[in-house]
Amino acid sequence: MARAKSDRHHRSPHPPAPGLRFLLLAALSLLLLVIDHRHNHLDAARKAIGATVYPLRVIVDAPVSLWRWIGETTTSRNELLLENSRLNAERLLTQARLQRYAALEAENVRLRSLLEATTSVRDQVRVAKIMAVSSNPFRHVLVVDKGTRDGVFDGQAIIDADGVVGQIIEAGVLSSQGILISDPDHALPVEVNRNGLRTIAVGTGEFDRLVLPFLPNNADIRDGDLLVTSGLGGAFPAGYPVAIVDSVVRIPQEPFAAVSAEPSAALNQVREIMLIWSADDDTPATQGPEALANEESTDE
C-alpha cells in the first residue's frame, strides 16, 4: 500500500527495485518466525489478524449452514416423529445407565472420603460447532465457533460423544483453533483402563490411528484395551475415553513394542464438539498435576 503511494510521488519510469524492501520483510519474517516458534509472544498479533479472517470463515461456512438449515426445516412430519421416538428410546437407555452411574458416583465419593482424597467433581461441558477444518493435510487443526468471549482458553480439552477429540491451541475472541489428537505433533498422557498402566498416545497424521511408542515389550497391554485420559499432563481431565488398542506387536530385539490404537471419537466426522471446563477450581490442591489442570482452567 505504501508502495502505491510512493509511486505516485516519484513517477519514476521504471518500478523501483524491490530488493531492499524484500530483504527488510524477509528479515522481519524470520524474526517473527523465531519469536513465534520459541516464545509464543505473538498471541495478540495473531488474534488481531484472526479477527480479519473471521468474516471470511463465516462466508465460507454459510452454504453449509444454509443447506443444513434447509434440511432441518423441510424434514417431513413422519421423519420428525420417527426421530423423536428414536431419541426418546435413547434417552431412556442413557437414563437407565445414568442411574447406575449415580450410585457408583456416590459410592466413589464415599470411598474417596474414607481415603481422605479430594472428590472429583463433574466437569462442565458446553457444545460448540466446528466452523472449518485445516486446509493443510499435514496438520489436523479445526476451528470452532466459540472464543474467549465464551470463556474458551488455550489448552482446553475438546471431546465429542465418544471420546477425546483434541485441545484448543489458540483461543481467539469469536472463534478458536483446536488441534486433533491425530495430529503428528500431538501427544497426550493416557492410561489403560483395565490396569492403570500409564503411557503416552501420539498422533500419526491418520484420523483412525494413534501410536503408543513408549511401551516396553513386557508391558501388560493387549488388543481391545480401552485407553482413557490419565489427567497427568494437566491439559485433559482424567477418565475420558481416548482410543481402543487395535494392534500390539512385540519385536524381541527392539526395546519398545509397536502398539497402535484407534481413536474412540470419529475425528473426521464430527460436526459438533464439546468443550470441557474442569469444575473443581476451589478444591484444595493435593494431587500435583491435576491441581495444575484446575489452575489452568481458572485463568480464563
Place this chain on the structure above:
Amino acid sequence: MSKDRDSNPQPVIISIIVALMLAISPMPGWAESFRPDWVTLTLIYWAMNLPRNYGVGWAWIIGLILDVAQGTLLGQHALALALVIYVTVTFHLQMRQFPTLQLSITVCALLALYQFILFWINGVAGVNTPSITYWGPVISGSLLWPLMTMLFGGARYRVRT
C-alpha cells in the same frame, strides 16, 4: 505504465478475498493435497501485470493473514509469498512476453519455490510433512494457471481504465 498508477483496485481486492476464501474452504480428503495455492497464483498474476501497485509489501501482509488462517508459524507464508512476488516483480517484463506454455512452466517453478520455503521452515521448526503429495499444489496450480489468466484477462481491462 502510467495506467498502472491510477488503476482501480476493486477487482484486485475482490480476487484476493475470493482466493483467501478458497484457501480456507473445506475440501474432501483426496482433493485436499491437490488444493492449488489460490492466493499465490492470484498474487503472481497481479504482481506480473501491475508490479508497481501490488508488490512485495502486499504479498507479505496477505502472507501473514494466511499464516493465521492456516495456523502455521507467523511469518512462514509471509516469507514465502514475499520471496515469490519479489522474483515475479523482478522478472515481470520477461514474464509478460512468455508464451502460455513457457509462462506456465515459470509459474510452476515459482510455486515449487513457494512450497519449498514452506517445507524448509516446517523442517526447521520440526513440523513433519511426510509424503510426496506435499508437492501436489505445485502441479494443480500450474495446470490452473492458463485458466486463471483467461478469467482475469477480463478483469484486467477494467483495472486499467
